[in-house]
Amino acid sequence: MSNLDSVLGAIDADLDNSLSRLFELLRIRSISTDPAYKADCRQAADWLVKDLASFGFQASVRDTAGHPMVVAHHQGASADAPHVLFYGHYDVQPVDPLDLWHDDPFAPAVKTGETGRKIITGRGAADDKGQLMTFVEACRAWKAATGGLPCKVTILFEGEEESGSPSLKPFLKANQAELKADFALVCDTGMWDVETPAISTALRGLVGDEITVRAADRDLHSGLYGGAAANPIHILAKILADLHDDSGRVTIPGFYDGVEETPADVRATWEKLGRGADTFLSDIGLSIPAGEKGRSVLELTWARPTAEVNGISGGYEGEGFKTVIAAEASAKVSFRLVHSQDPVKIRAGFRDFVRARIPADCSVEFTEHGSSPAIHLPYDSPLLQKAKTALSEEWPNEAVMIAMGGSIPIVGDFQKMLGMDSLLVGFGLPDDRVHSPNEKYEMSSFHGGQRSWARILDALAR
Template identity: 75%
Template sequence: MTDIVPVLARADQNLTSSLDKLFELLRIKSISTDPAYKAECRKGAEWLVTYLQSIGFDASVRDTPGHPMVVAHHDGATPDAPHLLFYGHYDVQPVDPIELWENDPFEPSIKDVGDGRKILTGRGTADDKGQLMTFVEACRAYKEVQGTLPCRITILFEGEEESGSPSLKPFLQANADELKADYALVCDTSMWDRETPAIAGALRGLVGEEIVVTAADRDLHSGLFGGAAANPIHILASALAGLHDETGRITLDGFYDGVEETPENIKASWDTLGKTAESFLGEVGLSVPSGEKGRSVLELTWARPTAEVNGIWGGYTGEGFKTVIAAKASAKVSFRLVGTQDPDAIRQSFRNFVRSKVPADCSVEFHPHGGSPAIHLAYDSPVLTKAKTALSDEWPKPAVVIGMGGSIPIVGDFQKMLGMESLLVGFGLSDDRIHSPNEKYELTSYHKGIRSWIRILSALAA
């Protein structure tokens, strides 16, 4: 392991110039969803290439049918150094409603907010320009002190993350050999709190289904046919209600195949975070946890699978009252997956379950809406362990390994298309107002984020 003390010291010395560089990038209006800012998106890509070249990367702008990618390479200190792919995005969300911003969203500043805290203000500070620059500046500090990097680094910055990444999968397919590495590093995530860094060790997968149950060939008068004709709303509602038993477990055949119990030491570490059912649900006006009985809210949202009805409709729903038996009833249902649950198997089990509830003289049709497996880095993974130790050495409190209830598509793409697991480390906070007016990024997140990546690179190289 290289001596990182002088590298950390150089990062501290560079902070002012690092902020100057970040602010240059933040002033570029790289809004990917609005065609009016196409030139600004290219300007953002070109700025990154120029800066990466200035610190020794072989960097280039790569055109796509949409906004360009940035790809950069740097050798490691030794031929057998680990190869890491670092991913971030330089595009940003639109700023509307502009009247709610306290300052020009593309004129970043440093603001003192009291209690010794300072924040960086402006669109893209947290999502994702500030985050990606923590890694770039860590590389800069390493180069200035050591003359090289401890790991072989490939960088991929895209310009369409905020608009659905339409060019990303084709780009990964076309450049798989160039981009494949030992591990991917993804920075578009958050800390647990201002003093506690976090590694997202798991992302839940997703299966979506739309269901349409059809009974009679037209809507029926409930006075003439009620009690005799099948009601598709009743049929669908009964089927959906049967997805869970009285303990909150999901009743589909084979649903829990591939679901493993979270290790006790990991659950114990989550318990120390102080997130109770009351504090978690109280934020949305609730207090009683749903889902599987006997599990904490963090386990339920990070490590357990779900079945949720996202919408249901049928019959007359307008003003007033109309006594009909609907001909059709529809619903949208989603499943969050964990472990090695198979999206295709879950979809088929759900369809079989619904079909078993539909009478012979009625019919049901299904419309799929996406399907992706869960992503999970083994809790005893050497990469995770090294990164956790490195983060714990930098921040006031030890790093925690958390789950994420949602999905980050790029992580699944890296796993499926490039065969790489991802280490998700970011320094955002829940109040950074990403996608909203007055986006901000803590100065501490930026400064200690740079130092954190220096420590992580050193640890992974060892």
């Protein structure tokens, strides 16, 4: 019997015990955003340190200005074994509204879900305690079956992911030498479906900006000044309308610098996933794709940049009607970035675009709302190929390479601050009700996730 077979057997034999350990962690009310649960967050960190230390990790709680970090280290099978940094978070979202939960959100249980499959219920079951424990249990099984780990492993668990991670960057900066590894493993993602594992190869970046257009020095009577005085709402509306042409492309000069076309074979793979505009949009009551013409919805959301207006205000917005020309109007605009688009250049290009459309007797101010670059691993990366093979050997269907339309800031921080690419593999499902009442995690995800990480560690070591 190979080492891997022994490890997989150990995972299967210990499944009930691994579930009991997960339940202990799920019972801890580690809600990071509410100061009332500060002690609970530390309790969760302490629990993880004790658990990791119980099977050979050198683990410790590290204080920050906010909730503590958990850092743990374990040597690999040999001096030249690859070094991986595994990241997860032990904090959870608030449970409000409590009356919509079927049961106590901190009383985890195994139930039969609506699909007839076994599910784990409770806050944090999927996001992210169930996910991070799949990796912990895989490491435990490797130790139990072989006496060691095939890779050198560093673990970083934070307690503020659900409240903006304010302590994370300072902690990474202060501990770069300790946390630096060959690459990072991130579990806060999902599967394509219950039988199809997925590897997220790309994350879109983000630029947020707020613009305020000012005209007259006060609100004006539209009967006295209408037609003669500049209307900042009109000016703003024209600027926002000018952001896209009739084909859906963004018109800011230089916006597409650094944007690559998705390889034809990758697009073909995405098309086989069966998520077209009809199924993608029907769930939200729409049917006609927006954005760039001639591209699939998956390409639009995974591999193309966007400009979106997220909010707009100006003039009288109360009950009834008021014939006024507002003195100012504002809008919040965000850009999702792909490939090697430069967030600094995108912001500068947008502001130049706006300034060019402001009348000489009016003014504009900008308020920055953060930025991060896109993350993209080469589709032919050996790291991806090893993980894909390992996952495909575990699940009924072959693993698929997907992208994510949103952003995971930690992945960018790992790349920028520690010089590490990240392998994004998780086992959540779209119906896990993450951040909502009645959160759940499939038993197949919890069990299969442990076996998957065991296989991935073995593949990376080889």
